[in-house]
Amino acid sequence: MSTVDSNAPLLRVEDLSVEYLTGRSVPADGAGSAPVRAVDEVSLSVAPGEFVGVVGESGCGKSTLLFAIARLLSPPAAIAGGAVHFHGQNLVTMTEKQLNVLRWRDYSVVMQSAMNALNPVTTIGAQFADAIAAHARYSAAQTRARGVEVLELVGIDPIHLHSYPHQLSGGMRQRAMIAMALLFTPDLVIMDEPTSALDVVAQRSLMVQIKELQRRLGFAVIFVTHDMSLVSHFSDQLLVMYAGRVVEAGPTRAVFDTPAHPYSRGLLDAFPSIRGPRVPLTGIPGAPPDLRRPLAGCRFSPRCPQVKGRCHDHEPELYPVGPAQARCLMHAPAHADAWATPEPAGTVAP
Amino acid sequence: MTEPLLETRALTKHFKVGGTFSGKMLHAVDGADLVLGRREIVALVGESGSGKSTIARLLAGVYRPTSGEIRYQGRPVTAMRSRRERLAYRGEVPMVFQDPFSSLNPAYRVSHGILRGLKLHRRDLDATSRRAETERVVEAVGLTPAGEILDRYPHELSGGQRQRIGFAQALAYRPTLILADEPVSMLDVSIRIGLLNMMAALRTDEGVSFLYITHDIASARYVSDRLLVMYAGHIVESGRTEDVLARPKHPYTQLLLSAVPDPRAPLVVDADSDRGEPPRVINPTPGCRFRWRCPVAVDECATITPLLRPLGPEHAAACHVAAADVPTTAREDAT
Numbered sequence: 001m002s003t004v005d006s007n008a009p010l011l012r013v014e015d016l017s018v019e020y021l022t023g024r025s026v027p028a029d030g031a032g033s034a035p036v037r038a039v040d041e042v043s044l045s046v047a048p049g050e051f052v053g054v055v056g057e058s059g060c061g062k063s064t065l066l067f068a069i070a071r072l073l074s075p076p077a078a079i080a081g082g083a084v085h086f087h088g089q090n091l092v093t094m095t096e097k098q099l100n101v102l103r104w105r106d107y108s109v110v111m112q113s114a115m116n117a118l119n120p121v122t123t124i125g126a127q128f129a130d131a132i133a134a135h136a137r138y139s140a141a142q143t144r145a146r147g148v149e150v151l152e153l154v155g156i157d158p159i160h161l162h163s164y165p166h167q168l169s170g171g172m173r174q175r176a177m178i179a180m181a182l183l184f185t186p187d188l189v190i191m192d193e194p195t196s197a198l199d200v201v202a203q204r205s206l207m208v209q210i211k212e213l214q215r216r217l218g219f220a221v222i223f224v225t226h227d228m229s230l231v232s233h234f235s236d237q238l239l240v241m242y243a244g245r246v247v248e249a250g251p252t253r254a255v256f257d258t259p260a261h262p263y264s265r266g267l268l269d270a271f272p273s274i275r276g277p278r279v280p281l282t283g284i285p286g287a288p289p290d291l292r293r294p295l296a297g298c299r300f301s302p303r304c305p306q307v308k309g310r311c312h313d314h315e316p317e318l319y320p321v322g323p324a325q326a327r328c329l330m331h332a333p334a335h336a337d338a339w340a341t342p343e344p345a346g347t348v349a350p
Numbered sequence: 351m352t353e354p355l356l357e358t359r360a361l362t363k364h365f366k367v368g369g370t371f372s373g374k375m376l377h378a379v380d381g382a383d384l385v386l387g388r389r390e391i392v393a394l395v396g397e398s399g400s401g402k403s404t405i406a407r408l409l410a411g412v413y414r415p416t417s418g419e420i421r422y423q424g425r426p427v428t429a430m431r432s433r434r435e436r437l438a439y440r441g442e443v444p445m446v447f448q449d450p451f452s453s454l455n456p457a458y459r460v461s462h463g464i465l466r467g468l469k470l471h472r473r474d475l476d477a478t479s480r481r482a483e484t485e486r487v488v489e490a491v492g493l494t495p496a497g498e499i500l501d502r503y504p505h506e507l508s509g510g511q512r513q514r515i516g517f518a519q520a521l522a523y524r525p526t527l528i529l530a531d532e533p534v535s536m537l538d539v540s541i542r543i544g545l546l547n548m549m550a551a552l553r554t555d556e557g558v559s560f561l562y563i564t565h566d567i568a569s570a571r572y573v574s575d576r577l578l579v580m581y582a583g584h585i586v587e588s589g590r591t592e593d594v595l596a597r598p599k600h601p602y603t604q605l606l607l608s609a610v611p612d613p614r615a616p617l618v619v620d621a622d623s624d625r626g627e628p629p630r631v632i633n634p635t636p637g638c639r640f641r642w643r644c645p646v647a648v649d650e651c652a653t654i655t656p657l658l659r660p661l662g663p664e665h666a667a668a669c670h671v672a673a674a675d676v677p678t679t680a681r682e683d684a685t
Binding site: 057058170199200201202203204205226227228229230232233256266267268270271272273274275276278280281282283284285287288 | 568
């Protein structure tokens with residue numbers, strides 16, 4: 001591990017873009033066979049020990065972004081531009097052989113569905129041993145000892161090294177996946193919706209546990225989820241993605257307390273609360289855009305309750321809003337006056 | 351109170367698990383008593399494996415109960431012997447499934463499923479009125495223009511639109527009660543509310559009752575009049591939604607409520623000793639099935655299965671400790 005100085009980010013993603021090559025199965029209405037840009041110039045940085053949440057709806061590119069960072073994309077998806085600096089090296093230009101040195105030891109990935117990610121026909125211990133054998137030279141006794149250690153870390157009885165995945169409950173399987181990711185105590189753990197298959201009680205105890213492990217072992221986390229409220233108390237930084245782009249980024253508390261982008265505000269208002277008065281909610285009308293037919297201007301404009309005419313032909317950038325940044329013309333110095341008039345926000349066309 | 355639309359008495363469903371001679375029985379639902387009124391939305395909440403989907407399938411007639419009774423409009427469902435009667439019941443109490451991506455046939459246009467249902471359940475309609483009725487139900491679930499939507503294939507619709515088609519199919523049978531099994535859990539957060547609002551509108555406009563099955567207690571609160579909480583095959587608490595949420599009596603309900611992430615409230619940092627131990631429902635012994643996770647369990651809990659007992663107006667819980675009127679947590683009001 002080559003730590004340069006403690007202030008340097010552990011991971012710096014710069015203008016990362018991912019494209020899916022589309023074949024013949026294209027819509028007949030002339031959308032063409034141009035590559036579909038699922039992740040469009042996303043930048044983010046993760047400090048050592050930081051917890052970064054990435055939220056968005058299905059199809060917003062959040063999982064593709066994770067896979068691109070971990071260099072796990074497979075065709076037809078490919079990185080179309082940008083860089084991923086990790087420990088001062090650019091992962092994007094590395095060969096598989098070079099990556100294998102870093103994988104699992106320096107960064108690891110926890111997949112979404114433990115049910116599918118664990119091999120159903122071998123024991124948990126055998127799967128740990130596989131991972132260890134692929135990335136290090138441990139004796140059988142060392143392998144076993146490490147397996148016992150990581151299972152104890154996540155609060156599973158080490159007796160389960162001999163268990164098969166079906167013998168564990170959903171929450172235990174998910175914790176076993178996390179134990180597996182921690183085999184080499186990496187600096188970065190990338191998690192793709194690890195709690196989405198769990199019920200609220202198990203979900204919460206897993207979140208508390210991830211946070212506690214992080215405090216103890218000091219690894220950084222990138223946590224992808226579609227459930228914004230889930231990370232509200234756990235992440236330091238929050239990225240909100242929409243249609244392949246980051247629409248808002250900033251300290252988690254700031255994004256929750258004063259969401260700057262209408263989409264983030266809409267997402268927050270889409271959750272009914274279990275406390276306080278029962279208020280009618282509207283959610284966000286419409287559906288996410290079809291990335292095969294890129295929109296001019298702001299990609300959220302068809303669903304935006306605060307849309308103005310100029311949104312349809314000006315592509316917004318990320319503008320600073322307090323401690324955060326938001327991709328909305330409302331916050332662009334040159335356009336902000338259009339929203340300054342206290343005109344009520346118009347309702348949106350479907 | 352007028353006659354309930356549907357009620358169950360000691361509804362029980364056991365499944366055989368393991369080999370033929372294992373003798374293991376999984377108690378999916380045990381002694382469930384529930385009442386559904388007209389024009390009422392009742393939410394059934396619980397974790398995965400608690401038996402809530404089994405209840406829906408029992409009510410829909412997919413499973414036969416091991417014991418107990420389902421009465422629809424005062425008549426036991428088991429007494430409906432003729433095909434015509436059973437068909438009528440299934441049309442009036444249809445089910446909407448969780449996964450809108452696998453519950454529509456991808457090979458047919460979306461009109462196909464609705465038209466088929468109409469042919470089966472509403473024999474009186476001719477082809478023209480079937481088409482008109484199809485358009486009516488599609489508009490009722492908020493999809494316009496109906497004519498155009500009906501000619502599309504499922505893959506041309508978004509998840510939310512597909513789930514609305516699921517509701518349109520159910521609505522076409524002129525139902526009195528729709529069994530909605532996790533209808534929004536596969537959908538994106540931003541469009542879930544739209545579907546819940548649609549359910550509330552269908553209750554008002556079409557007079558349909560709903561059994562809304564979910565693990566998301568916040569959405570249950572948003573849409574339901576009454577709440578039933580299930581744990582390990584037992585209904586452990588029931589009451590008016592606001593009462594149950596404001597004054598949860600059962601320790602499981604309290605645990606469930608404390609686990610709901612709420613960005614508007616500060617994080618309650620508790621000891622969180624809960625490891626999510628799965629309940630034992632295979633050949634269970636008497637006693638409360640929550641006792642291994644329960645912070646307030648007493649000796650009695652290990653020997654006597656608590657029954658659902660009224661603890662307030664329309665509010666009942668199956669807990670020895672709550673019944674003894676001992677405040678179960680600090681959250682409990684002093685009243």
